[in-house]
Amino acid sequence: MTDRRDELARNLAKVEERIVAACAAAGRKREEVTLIVVTKTYPASDVRILSELGVRQVAENRDQDAAPKAAACSDLPLTWHFVGQLQTNKVRSVVAYADVVQSVDRPRLVGALSREAARAGREVGCLVQVALDAGQGPAGTAAEGERGGVAPDGIEELADLVARSPGLRLDGLMTVAPLAGEYAGRQQAAFERLMDLSTDLRRAHPAANMVSAGMSADLEQAVAAGATHVRVGTAVLGVRPRLG
Template identity: 85%
Template sequence: MTDRRDELAGNLAKVEERIAAACAAAGRRRDEVTLIVVTKTYPAADVRILSELGVRHVAENRDQDAAPKAAACSDLPLSWHFVGQLQTNKVRSVVGYADVVQSVDRVKLVTALSKEAARAGREVGCLIQVALDAPERSAGSGGVGERGGVSPGSVEELAAAVAAADGLRLDGLMTVAPLTGEYAGRQRAAFQRLMDLSTDLRRAHPTANMVSAGMSADLEEAVAAGATHVRVGTAVLGVRARLG
């Protein structure tokens, strides 16, 4: 356990140095960027160590893994973020522990989240996941990306649905750097496009100022573009073992 703690502490320090350097290069304060550690596939014991090391935000992408892990760590001062594509039959479970759902991508999901949040007496933060590899069609077009999310043209409609829903709080936008389309291999441009969409969103919803972008490989580009939250897994926890 001591070896694992030392490993995580060292990795966390390196990531912190990267974020601090990226903030300095962008002329931003370090406290403008929040680190979310993506703990998927790693055990609750690692989450507990991370909490002891000062981590306050963790993320998961599969409810079947996240629910028991969150329950095992319910005594810790953590905010849990759900970042995976979410099926409506998992919503009740996810609402039980997630403080923020970062992958809201359809009205049907908004309706399900609202129903369960109201039933549980909770307020759940929501980010609209933007697919920058989806066609920029008009609202309601249903354009989707390879890694989930909605087309930029659908953001306004979906944001309005979240803002009007009981039990939900519209917090902002999230994206994953696309592997295809005009932004493939152009992370800085992709994240800047997300920031432009955030500016548009905040005209109608001033408090929806969270911008979640950037992961282990491209957090610097996200910070440079203006992201408020970066989601880092491998750089903190190590390379995940291949399944099978």
């Protein structure tokens, strides 16, 4: 376990150096960017080590993995983010541990989250997931994005619904750099577009100032664009084991 602790400490230090350098290059203060470590597919023992190393924000994308892990780590001072596409039949379980759901992309999900948060007596932070590739595919393909999310022109309606739903708090926006459409291979342009959408959102909802963008490969571009949170998994935990 000491070897694993040393490995995670080294990796965290490298990611911290990258964030510091990206902030300096963008003329931003380091404290303006929060690191969320994506712990999906990794065991609770890694989460415990990360907590000992000072990590306070972790993310998961599959409830069947996240629920037992969060329960095993319930004594730790962690904020849990759910970042995967969320089915309504998993909402009750997710609301039990997730402090923030970053993948809110449809009204039905908002309704389910609100009901379960109210039932549990919790306030759950919500990010509207934005699909910057929505509507960019070939004719006949679905309007939603390749990795989930709502098209930019659907943000206002969905955000307003979250804001007025009991048990929910509208925190801001999230995106994943698109693999298709006009922003494919143009991560910084995609993240700058998200920042513009965040500016629009904050006119109606000033407190919804969280912008979650950037992962291991493109965190620098996200910081340059103005992201407040970056979601880093592989660069901290290593290449993920294949899911069998």
